[in-house]
Amino acid sequence: MFSQMRLSSSLCKHVKKWTSFMGMSRAYTTEGSRPTLVHKRSLDILHDPWFNKGTAFSMTERDRLDLRGLLPPNVMSSQQQIERFMVDLKRLEVNARDGPSDTISLAKWRILNRLHDRNETMYYKVLIENIEEYAPIVYTPTVGLVCQNYSGLFRRPRGMYFSAADRGEMMSMVYNWPAEQVDMIVVTDGSRILGLGDLGVQGIGIAIGKLDLYVAAAGINPQRVLPVMIDVGTNNEKLLHDPLYLGLQEHRLDGDEYLSVIDEFMEAVFTRWPHAIVQFEDFQSKWAFKLLQRYRNSYRMFNDDVQGTAGVAIAGLLGAVRAQGRPMIDFPKQKIVVAGAGSAGIGVLNAARKTMARMLDDTDIAFESARSQFWVVDAKGLITEERENIDPDALPFARKLKEVSHQGLREGASIAEVVRIVKPDVLLGLSAVGGLFSEEVLESLKGSTSTRPAIFAMSNPTKNAECTPEQAFSIVGDHIIFASGSPFHDVNLGNGEIGHCNQGNNMYLFPGIGLGTLLSGARVISDGMLQAAAECLAAYMKDEEVLKGIIYPSISSIRDITKEVAAAVLREAVEEDLAEGYRDTDARELQRMSKDETVRYVQSMMWNPVYPTMVFKKS
Ligand SMILES: NC(=O)C1=CN([C@@H]2O[C@H](COP(=O)(O)OP(=O)(O)OC[C@H]3O[C@@H](n4cnc5c(N)ncnc54)[C@H](O)[C@@H]3O)[C@@H](O)[C@H]2O)C=CC1
Ligand SMILES: CC(=O)C(=O)O
Numbered sequence: 001m002f003s004q005m006r007l008s009s010s011l012c013k014h015v016k017k018w019t020s021f022m023g024m025s026r027a028y029t030t031e032g033s034r035p036t037l038v039h040k041r042s043l044d045i046l047h048d049p050w051f052n053k054g055t056a057f058s059m060t061e062r063d064r065l066d067l068r069g070l071l072p073p074n075v076m077s078s079q080q081q082i083e084r085f086m087v088d089l090k091r092l093e094v095n096a097r098d099g100p101s102d103t104i105s106l107a108k109w110r111i112l113n114r115l116h117d118r119n120e121t122m123y124y125k126v127l128i129e130n131i132e133e134y135a136p137i138v139y140t141p142t143v144g145l146v147c148q149n150y151s152g153l154f155r156r157p158r159g160m161y162f163s164a165a166d167r168g169e170m171m172s173m174v175y176n177w178p179a180e181q182v183d184m185i186v187v188t189d190g191s192r193i194l195g196l197g198d199l200g201v202q203g204i205g206i207a208i209g210k211l212d213l214y215v216a217a218a219g220i221n222p223q224r225v226l227p228v229m230i231d232v233g234t235n236n237e238k239l240l241h242d243p244l245y246l247g248l249q250e251h252r253l254d255g256d257e258y259l260s261v262i263d264e265f266m267e268a269v270f271t272r273w274p275h276a277i278v279q280f281e282d283f284q285s286k287w288a289f290k291l292l293q294r295y296r297n298s299y300r301m302f303n304d305d306v307q308g309t310a311g312v313a314i315a316g317l318l319g320a321v322r323a324q325g326r327p328m329i330d331f332p333k334q335k336i337v338v339a340g341a342g343s344a345g346i347g348v349l350n351a352a353r354k355t356m357a358r359m360l361d362d363t364d365i366a367f368e369s370a371r372s373q374f375w376v377v378d379a380k381g382l383i384t385e386e387r388e389n390i391d392p393d394a395l396p397f398a399r400k401l402k403e404v405s406h407q408g409l410r411e412g413a414s415i416a417e418v419v420r421i422v423k424p425d426v427l428l429g430l431s432a433v434g435g436l437f438s439e440e441v442l443e444s445l446k447g448s449t450s451t452r453p454a455i456f457a458m459s460n461p462t463k464n465a466e467c468t469p470e471q472a473f474s475i476v477g478d479h480i481i482f483a484s485g486s487p488f489h490d491v492n493l494g495n496g497e498i499g500h501c502n503q504g505n506n507m508y509l510f511p512g513i514g515l516g517t518l519l520s521g522a523r524v525i526s527d528g529m530l531q532a533a534a535e536c537l538a539a540y541m542k543d544e545e546v547l548k549g550i551i552y553p554s555i556s557s558i559r560d561i562t563k564e565v566a567a568a569v570l571r572e573a574v575e576e577d578l579a580e581g582y583r584d585t586d587a588r589e590l591q592r593m594s595k596d597e598t599v600r601y602v603q604s605m606m607w608n609p610v611y612p613t614m615v616f617k618k619s
């Protein structure tokens, strides 16, 4: 309800008389300087166009009005706000000159975003019913563009911001969030947004986009999701000097100082919402692994880039084996070249090696021998034991010197050389380098010993893909298997043949991992639960599809695949005796459910975008 109370006119007259007597009339009688008493707080103020000042709320006002954490940390003047708005308005013309595609995508994002602010039910109905068309707008690739332009696009805040300046306050700040229940939190520190690098506070867009998929694909109730940005500064020099940047303009915290901020955040959110699940998203590799190890045994959390991507890649790699007409069990014979040894690349390598070892005889010897199926190339070329200051996470995949000299390779060999000599079955890119699979690299792949070489150009967004499907099919041949992280169209190969472009993206797993964990009530997310998710995705594809080169489901069936993945995760949690149940359904009831009953239970718990009938109740 609209409510405000101006200072009473008699009090104003009194103040006027007194201040003019004191010679202070100019300072105390202007309209703008009178305080406005408000009977609203928190998001209700930010959503009220009369009271809202957005980023211009001062820090003391933010504290008084329970706004702390609900706005990006940088306090702006009204003039700066107008400048930010005008830059955005003018950008439309500039972008239009560069070509229409980005401008149109951003315009679609704005229209959807306005609907999201006005009517959540309708927004999610539109998204679910047109997921294939609009996932590329709310998610990769457009979400990358949105993050890059976030200063201009920012209108109504969504989610929470915890900054380095909030140390010691987070435990109370979490109570500024209006929802009593939170099921899913996606948190980023903005340090590696897709393949776009450090975007600082602007990375909040990725947390919002991932949660859109949680609602659309997994049916998580939109009232119970929370996007979070932890702003520990940025090392992006452009943002550090941009007067209109919305985040802290200082270099990123590091070491123990950084850890203490993340620790405080984790403690605060799990104190208020002990049953929440926290998905870590787009943290630079340096911290991604450390934070995962630090929290995974004590909190209900996972890292999407490390663990979600690994599962999706394993499902795709198994699909590529089947596409050759071979049984999945032949996977340990595949020769795999991976470009990129960051959080995503190393996550995939570890999971692929474990899967191979399990398929052999699950012994230490099998694990050791599986190592030799991988060749890892990073920015400095092929990683061998000779590499100086080798990253400990990459060390297990460094090729032995004896092996490389025997093969005619060397430390730092280029990707084209490695592909030419190894003749791999699979070339997988998680390098964030657009065009890395150049003509030379793809020509070299023609020598692959596989009957159907597989190319996974998994880097995002579109411009960062290691190659396009057109390049892959036209250079390597019509028989290849192709997947990319961001969506591309299928390729017309002529003669009525289609070259399928699969989307190999963690979107096929993270919603199901989150939903399955939530419904199981497991306190942690085990390797077995993640493995179950990957196996479920792999088994989802039928032989006829796989033989045609279709190794991932269509995005239009993402709600169905997510339901299956969630059920597989839940059942594994039950199997491992981790399940504690959710709401009225206790662990014993979960144990009694058959496989089909579990799937039906999951489906019954998914939120659907339908208007409820409402009645007024006095609070
Ligand atoms: N499709 C999907 O589901 C996912 C895709 N990704 C994408 O993977 C990419 C990498 O992500 P992170 O591993 O977290 O990044 P990162 O920055 O930690 O790692 C990038 C790696 O690529 C290497 N690299 C750089 N230049 C190279 C070159 N010329 N040749 C070979 N390697 C090179 C770097 O040395 C580093 O090891 C991003 O573009 C991200 O969008 C990440 C997660 C999921
Ligand atoms: C898809 C995803 O998580 C990424 O590109 O980082």
Ligand SMILES: [Mg+2]
Pocket: 194, 281, 282, 304, 305
């Ligand atoms: Mg990511």
